[in-house]
Amino acid sequence: MAAIPQQARSKQLRACLLCSIVQHSADFRKNGCPNCEELMQMKGTTDRYTHCTTTYFDGVISVVDPETSWVARWQRTSKYVRGMYAVRVKGRIPEDVEAELESRGIKYRPRDQTDQD
Ligand SMILES: [Zn+2]
Numbered sequence: 001m002a003a004i005p006q007q008a009r010s011k012q013l014r015a016c017l018l019c020s021i022v023q024h025s026a027d028f029r030k031n032g033c034p035n036c037e038e039l040m041q042m043k044g045t046t047d048r049y050t051h052c053t054t055t056y057f058d059g060v061i062s063v064v065d066p067e068t069s070w071v072a073r074w075q076r077t078s079k080y081v082r083g084m085y086a087v088r089v090k091g092r093i094p095e096d097v098e099a100e101l102e103s104r105g106i107k108y109r110p111r112d113q114t115d116q117d
Pocket residue numbers: 016017018019020021033034035036037
């Protein structure tokens with residue numbers, strides 16, 4: 001028996017709170033984030049990916065040259081894959097994930113309107 005989705009507005013699309021890539025939720029669950037999986041370890045989890053991604057985003061753009069785009073600017077260490085990225089993402093990663101990132105020397109910056117690139 002299938003559960004009825006609470007909202008259909010997102011068409012099951014979610015944005016990664018760390019790099020803002022947009023994918024289907026099933027892809028996050030199955031494969032994790034193509035950019036941040038090493039850090040976020042969402043792959044195969046039932047709830048971690050829901051904390052590290054969000055359905056609250058807008059301004060989706062297609063990035064075909066991630067190396068030189070704004071997407072790559074704010075996090076120097078990552079190589080970003082081509083794909084769809086949200087311009088604005090609401091919400092933050094969980095504090096424990098943020099602490100993990102900091103322990104690896106990565107400063108998390110929320111991808112919302114207050115972000116100063
Ligand atoms: Zn990501």
